[in-house]
Amino acid sequence: MSYVIIxxxxxxxxxxxxxxxxxxxxxxxxxxxxxEALAEAQRRKPDLFLSDTNMPGMGGIExxxxxESDENFRGIPVILMSGENREIEARENGAxxxxxxxxxxxxxxxxxxxxx
Numbered sequence: 001m002s003y004v005i006i007x008x009x010x011x012x013x014x015x016x017x018x019x020x021x022x023x024x025x026x027x028x029x030x031x032x033x034x035x036e037a038l039a040e041a042q043r044r045k046p047d048l049f050l051s052d053t054n055m056p057g058m059g060g061i062e063x064x065x066x067x068e069s070d071e072n073f074r075g076i077p078v079i080l081m082s083g084e085n086r087e088i089e090a091r092e093n094g095a096x097x098x099x100x101x102x103x104x105x106x107x108x109x110x111x112x113x114x115x116x
Contacts, residue, residue, distance in 0.1 A: 003027045003044065007037045007051035007063065008081075013101060017050060017081075020108050034058030038066065038073075046076060048115060050108075053082040053090065061093050068094055077115035 004021055008014040009032045021028045029044075031037045033055050041049075049067060051060035058066075060080045067073040077096035080086070081103065090098040096115035099107050 001025065001027050002047045003029075004048045004050055005037050005040050005046045006030045007032070007034060007049065007055070007060065009033060009052065009055040013052065016102070017108075020105050021050070023105055024109060024112070034060070034063035034066070037063060041073060041076075045072070048112065049076060049078045051078060051080055053080050053086050054084070061089070064093055064095055079111050079115050 004026050006014060006017045006021060006028055008017060014030045018028055018030050029040055031040055035058050037049060049063065051063050053060040064078045067076055067078055079097045079099060080090040080095045081099040081101055083101045085100055087098040097111035099111050
């Protein structure tokens with residue numbers, strides 16, 4: 001079974017993403033910022049990160065840059081999500097995909113298929 005680390009500081013958005021990931025039969029853990037996500041990834045290496053872009057401390061773009069530069073995580077796809085249209089910024093920074101919130105299960109499924 002595939003494993004995803006979901007990163008979002010908004011509890012409602014985090015619950016929504018967790019529900020959708022569960023519907024896709026993926027295991028997941030939810031975290032509220034990039035630092036927590038990296039700590040969790042040290043415990044169990046994910047197949048994918050699904051991260052909000054705007055969070056206090058370490059946001060999704062910063063998380064993406066660390067994942068790409070760290071040999072322990074390099075190659076793990078990062079899908080970024082935001083309520084703002086930040087698709088160009090996400091792609092320019094190497095995101096595997098971008099989803100604008102609010103999104104549907106079909107949007108998440110398509111992003112994961114593209115990322116994997």
